Amino acid sequence: MFQVTPMDKHGYFNFGLSASHLRAVIEKSKVVIVEGILILQDPRLCELLDIKIFVDTDADVRILRRIVRDVKERGRTLDSVVNQYLTTVKPMHEQFVEPSKRKADLIVPEGGHNLVALELLIKWVDNHLHAVEAE
Numbered sequence: 001m002f003q004v005t006p007m008d009k010h011g012y013f014n015f016g017l018s019a020s021h022l023r024a025v026i027e028k029s030k031v032v033i034v035e036g037i038l039i040l041q042d043p044r045l046c047e048l049l050d051i052k053i054f055v056d057t058d059a060d061v062r063i064l065r066r067i068v069r070d071v072k073e074r075g076r077t078l079d080s081v082v083n084q085y086l087t088t089v090k091p092m093h094e095q096f097v098e099p100s101k102r103k104a105d106l107i108v109p110e111g112g113h114n115l116v117a118l119e120l121l122i123k124w125v126d127n128h129l130h131a132v133e134a135e
Contacts, residue, residue: 053104
């Protein structure tokens with residue numbers, strides 16, 4: 001159905017999934033999880049989602065992850081990472097990503113380390129699956 005190409009130099013995968021194949025996969029699925037930092041920016045997409053979740057991570061954790069990744073895995077200098085963060089990443093986060101929190105039904109602090117939120121999500125998906133099966 002689709003072919004996964006190796007990660008490019010920026011760490012991205014290209015799934016090569018055509019729109020018709022993607023539509024077929026979604027139509028056959030009981031649960032579809034869509035993720036991305038700008039997902040909640042598109043009102044058309046938000047209307048299609050049963051639940052909208054924003055996984056919140058502290059700014060200091062985000063910058064430290066970026067520094068480690070970009071310096072170790074991408075061979076960049078600390079100065080270039082800091083400069084890009086201050087001139088592009090941080091302003092764009094503040095302009096686009098941070099405001100999208102308001103569109104979320106659930107804001108999860110601490111990401112995957114928040115066991116209470118994970119349990120709630122697992123229960124919600126389980127209830128959703130049982131409701132779909134009952135239809």
